[in-house]
Amino acid sequence: MRPKVFAFVPLILACSTARSSQGPIVVRDTCDSQPACVPMSLDVSSASLIRALKPQDSVGFTTFELRVHGSLAGLAQADHVIRVRGYTDGIECSAFGQARAAVIGHSSAGHPILLTDHGSLELADTVLRVGCPECAKIRNRSDGQLVATHRTPGWDLAVAGTRADSLLIGPEGELLLRTGSAFIELTAAGPFRRMTGAPRSDRYRLELKQGACT
Secondary structure, X not given: OOOOOOOOOOOOOXXXXXXXOOOOEEEOOOOOOOOOOEEEEEEEOOHHHOEEOOOOOOOOEEEEEEEEXXXXXOOOOEEEEEEEEEEOOOOOOEOOEEOEEEEEEEOOOOOEEXXXXXXXXXXXXXXXXXXXXXXXXXXXXXXXXXXXXXXXXXXXOOOOOOOHHHEEEXXXXXXXXXXXXXXXXXXXXXXXXXXXXXXXXXXXXXXEOOOOOO
């Protein structure tokens, strides 16, 4: 495919009472050695909030920059400039092309917690769209009553690096992701948890919303 050229536009930054004194923060797209971590797809609430730092590189990736609000490494909430690396020489699944973030849990308010080169970043706004919010519903088998709603790794699970049959329900109605011989509980609040054994529950059924990038 022909390399894509992104327009370089000024990054419009809203005024805030607290701004990070750090340089740009790079969002990690792989979990590496983190035991309870899940790669999830990334998008942004509006393409006007991001800018490409330079043209697409020789292997099809473009680095984007934007500002988000959140808590970095457990510090007070502030505005942070972050960088996201997206594959832009294929199907466009988002404003980043195809991009992922390594996610290690959710805040008490339900916002994702990302891995970065400066430590964990607990988001406090919805500028970044991480995974597929509310795309997993767990219901009682007996009466169909909704038990819980969860974020999945992505609308197109293949882009997030997983499959629908890797998602299942634990014995207490937890949403689990199978990774090899272990399972990761995708908690709605708090850090994700790794388990070595998690039998499938017969009390609940899982409804997934999913699709494919075209």
